[in-house]
Amino acid sequence: MMETLDEVFRLKRWFTITMTQDKETKGTFRFQADADDAVIPTVYVRKGAFNGKAVEKIVITLEA
8 A cells, every 4th residue: 555645754754855956046046856746846045055056956855
């Protein structure tokens, strides 16, 4: 039986999410999760975090 996302979140204490940049705004880069069912679907990161240079992929680890 496949677990729901809520059940998985209760069982796991951490997640790793791979994200791809999909948009650039004046001050941020927007990243979309590569998986459709990711617990964090979208992240905005200030350009200063990458010294203003675009990166194609990021990996986020969420620990609870």
